[in-house]
Amino acid sequence: MSANPTHMTLAEARDALAGKKISSVELTQSHLDAIARHNPALNAYVHHTPEIALAQAKASDEKRARGEAVGLLEGIPIGVKDLFCTKGVNSQAASKILTGFKPEYESTVTSNLFAHGAVMLGKTNMDEFAMGSANITSVYGPCVNPWRRSGEPEVKLVPGGSSGGSSAAVAARLGFMATGTDTGGSIRQPAAFTGIVGIKPTYGRCSRWGVVAFASSLDQAGPMTRTVRDAAISLQAMAGHDPKDSTSAIQSVPDFEAVLANGVKGLKIGIPKEYRIDGMSAEIAAAWDKGAAILKAAGAEIVPVSLPHTAYALPTYYIIAPAEASSNLARYDGVRFGLRVSEDGDSLNDMYEKTRAAGFGAEVKRRILIGTYVLSAGYYDAYYKKAQRVRALIAQDFTQAFTQCDVILTPTAPSDAFVIGENQDDPVAMYMNDVFTIPASLAGLPGLALPIGLSKAGLPLGLQLIGRAFDEETVFRAAEAIERGAGFNAAPEGY
């Protein structure tokens, strides 16, 4: 066992707990100490729940001492993205408009995690209402990537978004796992920027109940961890059918960890030519080739595939997601929860307009305005319906590609982590971060990001594996093979 318990993987910690080499209280305390030491500089955790963590850890140790059956994450300290409603604990979606909101209920995903014995260290930072790719639109202020460019230790980089707090926490070893949510790439892109593993499962695999909604036809929860095995264990604990979410799939949850041993011999790996976009950097292209070479060496067959509508995925997404967001965010009106701005003599409409003007940040306002416009009378067919038709074509592209291959390999993001503040005033440039992740989101397919190596600047670069619907097993098998072949073991300095 490593001298520092926070440096273990989740699977190692699970085994150490099972072997009585460490207690959950010790494991939890070591994480709380690490958070106290590092979080002021990182701003990864935004609500701290040490009392809950220690109480859950103690209960877990007692359960184990009594010899009771234990869960998949029994005694394992984790972080929870601020988008998940957690009973009695601030859940604010990183927005001013939900200031002080403490849900009276627990999201299904966190309920599942707690039923599996997980210990909650706190809530993690994110972009406001999960809208962003850099974790800079948070009401709590930006989260900082624990990684630094070599030779530039003073330059602060983004951890990716919107699950930037979760990715930074896991990369900095302030939790064995943290939950993320992914609408257009918000698990996979931050995983790439911080050198960790993140999987957005198939749409419907994890319940959305109790997760603050952004774009309901796209949102999916998933785990962010330091290894593929840890992601497999965590997803198994999170997933499952939930009658409270009408889009939750009636599918049994496979033993994701067990399939990791199956290897990739005979699997066909699709390489989509349309993902080699104009101006792709040589190091991203080289990382992609390296991933393909590793899979080939492990016995897989590399086949070229075509996803012809790839170039239209980004504009399609930026109609559909804001349209759904404008509808979902209509509930924040100053009546039932959160902020209210109203002066004497104000009408109900004055109160709505002032509350929403004061409560939402600039990125959220812009998306609500775009969404309202594309859904408004006269423009619905030209924008929203058109985007839904293009979405159908994008989904068909994948169906076609999966007649030729079993899993698709692509880069995760077009660059390594950038400087806080960069691209901030150019929405399209910022949206480009999700150019490789959005197509799978629109098609509802599982996508996993994992680190493959370091850029010239010494920062992590990620690859993405996209699978057929409800075939996370093949995605995990391919990811495990790349992880083993790449031997990526770099970590941010000082953590």
Place this chain on the structure above:
Amino acid sequence: MALTDKEVQHIAKLARIRLDGAELSHYAKEINGLLKWIDQLGQVDTTGIAPLSSVSDQLLPWRADVVNDGNQQEAVLKNAPVQNYGCFAVPKVLE
């Protein structure tokens, strides 16, 4: 087609977000930039393609028409900014 400040003001009204003059011009500029970018979708031939609103192929489930929850008044009101007589309170609607 570019949106005027007046049209953006109308959208903001529909969205129930108050925007003042400087903010309004800022959003009008940004939204016009985005719409121009989005217009490339016009290049895609979608003749005969049915709109995809959900990737889920399962039918919406029905539940039995029975009361399965209730007596949650306190929990429902717990986070209300203002409440009166066990109800959400809002500014006066009628004089």
